[in-house]
Amino acid sequence: LRELERIAEQHDLFIISDEVYEHMVFDGAAHESVARYPALRERSFLVSSFGKTFHVTGWKVGFVAAPPALSAAFRRLHQYTVFTVHTPTQHALAAYLADPAPWQGLSGFYQAKRDGFRAALAATPLKLLPCEGTYFQTVDYSAVSDLPELEFAKWLTTEIGVAAIPLSVFYQQPQERRHVR
Numbered sequence: 001l002r003e004l005e006r007i008a009e010q011h012d013l014f015i016i017s018d019e020v021y022e023h024m025v026f027d028g029a030a031h032e033s034v035a036r037y038p039a040l041r042e043r044s045f046l047v048s049s050f051g052k053t054f055h056v057t058g059w060k061v062g063f064v065a066a067p068p069a070l071s072a073a074f075r076r077l078h079q080y081t082v083f084t085v086h087t088p089t090q091h092a093l094a095a096y097l098a099d100p101a102p103w104q105g106l107s108g109f110y111q112a113k114r115d116g117f118r119a120a121l122a123a124t125p126l127k128l129l130p131c132e133g134t135y136f137q138t139v140d141y142s143a144v145s146d147l148p149e150l151e152f153a154k155w156l157t158t159e160i161g162v163a164a165i166p167l168s169v170f171y172q173q174p175q176e177r178r179h180v181r
Helices: 002-011 068-078 087-097 106-122 149-160
Strands: 015-018 044-049 062-065
Touching (some): 044 068
Parallel strands (some): 015 044
Antiparallel strands (some): 044 062
8 A cells, every 4th residue: 555655646646445345354454444544545535335344235335435625526426426325224324333333243254154165165176266355265166177267157057056257257358267256
């Protein structure tokens, strides 16, 4: 983040910091926010998500924090891209935020799920790849199949009933590595 701070100052850049997983940090690590660095904070839009934090991803409800001038500019744009979040949900979230105790343990909650899933996968021919910063699991399936990633993901979903995402879809020029998430 210090290097980002240097580059942003040198080139007079604004930062959009996706911090929707701020409460899902594992193995004793701490979340690193742009808000902790004054030079980054003054030029950043910090984006977070109530949906991720409170297990209601279908709600698509989040927030953006920014210095007053940036926030005013953001709100001018936002009014044309999002209609509204209904009032009862806004009140409910405000009330829930008043007491952080129920959601401060999310890191441990998700780490237990991640670790349990990894333990189950370790007993399979799938090769687990490192995942320190996420609860999503990526595996190398080359010991199971020679199918390209997209075909393997389709087969796994239709024939086995397990949904997977081929990593090749995230690349402009896909690299076939036999990895799925």
